[in-house]
Amino acid sequence: MEIDSSILAIASRLLHRYALCDSCLGRQFATLGYRLTNRERGRSIKIVLLMDAEASEDIETIRVLSSMGMLPEASASLQRRKIAPPEPQVCFICGGVSDKLKDIASRIVDAVSSYEFYSFVLGINIPGWISEREDMVRSISNSMYCESLKSEFSRELGKLLSSILGVRFDPVRPDINIVVDPFSLSIDASPTPLYLAGRFRKLKSELPIRSRMCRACMGRGCDLCRSLGAEEVSVEHILRRISIELYECESVKLHIPLNDGRDRVVLGSGRIFVLEIRKPRRRSINLDIFKERLDSISEGLIDVDNLSYVDRGFIRRMKTILEPESYILLLKPLESTSVSPKVVEYFRNLEGLKIKQKYPGFKVRVKSISKVSVEVRQDGLVELKFTSSEPLHTKSFIEGGRDTKPTVTDITGVSWMLVETIVYVGDVSYA
Ligand SMILES: [Zn+2]
Ligand SMILES: [Zn+2]
Incomplete structure (x- = not known):
């Protein structure tokens, strides 16, 4: 009974000072009441406060619950007593955004709809002035059971995204990083790189491993570079072209342990390499198709083998392999x-x-x-x-x-x- 009454006392003190929605009030007691949502916590507390106020005919508190607590039952209670209910206020902390998480989630879904991904992390940016208001409320509640708005939003939006898209939350190796500011509704989606390892054989001399991107068109292809997008054809250029076509990626970086000169012909099992495919829109490309596409455009300059997806650490490990x-x-x-x-x-x-x-x-x-x-x-x-x-x-x-x-x-x-x-x-x- 003692904890109950202290929760109610804190809640009453808060609502007399700040308008708080169910979620923002409930968040002050987030670690209490296993499996409840903050909204359920906040609403439950407001209802008990209302019942208490009705029992003692505390009209002032009912009025506070109606305006600062935005509790419809408190307004109804006033109306029954023939008292005009005050205007419901807007939540001091979130301004009502806590009630719009479903809308925000569907906006995120729209923003990421052009990316293929199976796992994600979600970062939440909270504007400074919101955090300041949160701190002001917390300094009154002095509650040790509090959760931050950021952590609630990230959990709840994450759950919504998982269930709408059928993707999983993976903080260690996500396919995509999503950062959202729920207040300005700015959404930033950035797919993590894919790493594709393999071996290439350089079948012709007079073919450089790397070639610079054309500065006139920055890789898009123009008259100056004869639509190549690069200063000349190279191993890197061929691999880049295929990757951009198949993965719809933004850029490609070729990692190799050794840089063979342009005059060399490289045969045998081929030179090991890793392609870092940055910001890909497609991820699950069948590697047989990669090889087929490469064979069809490489004009006998290179061929590839042993293709497989690897993790980033493979780039470092690859560089320690010195084969005869x-x-x-x-x-x-x-x-x-x-x-x-x-x-x-x-x-x-x-x-x-x-x-x-x-x-x-x-x-x-x-x-x-x-x-x-x-x-x-x-x-x-x-x-x-x-x-x-x-x-x-x-x-x-x-x-x-x-x-x-x-x-x-x-x-x-x-x-x-x-x-x-x-x-x-x-x-x-x-x-
Ligand atoms: Zn709120
Ligand atoms: Zn060009």
């Missing part, structure tokens, strides 16, 4: 036109050699060379095949750079120019 690679290099002697048999013999000394090189990254790494074979072609170029225990910067290996020790020049005593590189990623036999 095999190479076919074409070398041109810089000083003479013919390659002597003695020089060919020197090449065989590469077998089993340990090469130090600052690549990938800036630390010296040691790579073991194996499966060496060498052939002087009709045109006088040397075709050198070998496997390295991890990725090798081939240009530096041949011509020097990246503190490579020893280089092919050191081993053969001849200066070379690297004409062509074919990379086979993975321990793939090139034979």
Whole structure:
């Protein structure tokens, strides 16, 4: 009985000072009464206050309940006594927004209707002046059972969205972030990125991995870029084009552990990559369709395999994977036109050699060379095949750079120019 009376005393004190709707009054006692809504709490308290006031013929309190409490039964009680009920006030805290959550939810549903998503988080922005009013009321109620307006709105709107859309609330890995200000009705929807991993093979040389977006049209395609949207065709450009078409995304970022030069051909199991697909409107794209679309527009420049959706952490893990690679290099002697048999013999000394090189990254790494074979072609170029225990910067290996020790020049005593590189990623036999 003591707690009851203190709740009623607090509620009565509040309503004599501030107009409060059922929800905003009930929220002062939100942790009491398991499974009740704040609206039910507030209304129940107002009804008990009314019954109490009727029992003691406390007309003043009935009047307060009718105006500040907006309680229709209190107005009816006054009318029965032939007293004109006062104008119901507007809630001091929420201005009546607590009663409009269903409308707000359907506005959110409209705002996100163009996005495909199965899970969401909902952020609520409450204007500062509302929070200030909330604090003023709380300083009178001094209630230890209080909940904030923000937390009630986020829970109730979240429940409404879940049930209207059949999507689940997921604070850890949501498909979409929704932020709403229930007072200004501004709604911001931002889908979280999708991460698509796979391997690409770069089938042609003279194809860069990346190319800048066309500055004239910012990727939309114009006369200057021949509707490409980029300065030139690249691996990134092809992957971006497919992603924008299928996922209706805003932008795409290509993550790769190693940046192969434009002259390289990359075969074998292909270079591992992750596409970060930003702000996608579509999420559940069948990856066979991705591959099909890519094959149909890539004109034999690249192909992809092993496609799968991954989490963001995979980008970091991917960069620590250093796979063995095999190479076919074409070398041109810089000083003479013919390659002597003695020089060919020197090449065989590469077998089993340990090469130090600052690549990938800036630390010296040691790579073991194996499966060496060498052939002087009709045109006088040397075709050198070998496997390295991890990725090798081939240009530096041949011509020097990246503190490579020893280089092919050191081993053969001849200066070379690297004409062509074919990379086979993975321990793939090139034979
Ligand atoms: Zn209110
Ligand atoms: Zn353009």
